[in-house]
Amino acid sequence: MVMELIDKNGAATANPREFSGQWFFTNPDTEDFTFFWNGTPYTFEAMKTSPFLIVDATPIEMQSIRKQAAYKLAQRMFGKSPKYKKLEKDSQGKSSPQYYDPKVEYEPFIQQCLTALPVAQAKMGKKQKRSFDVHTDPKTGKPVTKVLGEADMGSTSLVDEAAREE
Numbered sequence: 001m002v003m004e005l006i007d008k009n010g011a012a013t014a015n016p017r018e019f020s021g022q023w024f025f026t027n028p029d030t031e032d033f034t035f036f037w038n039g040t041p042y043t044f045e046a047m048k049t050s051p052f053l054i055v056d057a058t059p060i061e062m063q064s065i066r067k068q069a070a071y072k073l074a075q076r077m078f079g080k081s082p083k084y085k086k087l088e089k090d091s092q093g094k095s096s097p098q099y100y101d102p103k104v105e106y107e108p109f110i111q112q113c114l115t116a117l118p119v120a121q122a123k124m125g126k127k128q129k130r131s132f133d134v135h136t137d138p139k140t141g142k143p144v145t146k147v148l149g150e151a152d153m154g155s156t157s158l159v160d161e162a163a164r165e166e
Helices: 059-079 082-091 102-112 158-165
Strands: 004-006 012-014 023-027 033-037 040-044 048-052 146-148 155-157
Touching (some): 023 040, 040 048, 059 102
Antiparallel strands (some): 023 048, 146 155
């Protein structure tokens, strides 16, 4: 089955690839790109187009996930661009940094994720469980969080405060 795409002028054009129900993702960057979805890493080789499939996602969800991956890659690629480096240099020493419109700046990079390159295979890793340090109150034994202190405008640990009172 050949899908037809509608261009900006409303004319139908044939998709250069036959749509087989499989989604593809292109990594146009010079470094491999790893995208996490539900704790599972998906690594896409640099300068390659890879099949991208998440088994428990519907086609609409899959398209949304692809867009999120493209957005993350676009952020990384724009951060390495000469334009971003110039904005960063111009912002040094100023109270408000130079502004850029992410929608405008990321769009060329996002579109590159849709351009076909040599096909490769995405590497899917094992689901990774992230752990966070849990601090407990020495008196109650219950977990506590860090809060901002008014005096120092920094973070103050309730655990440290409780330990000092003892």
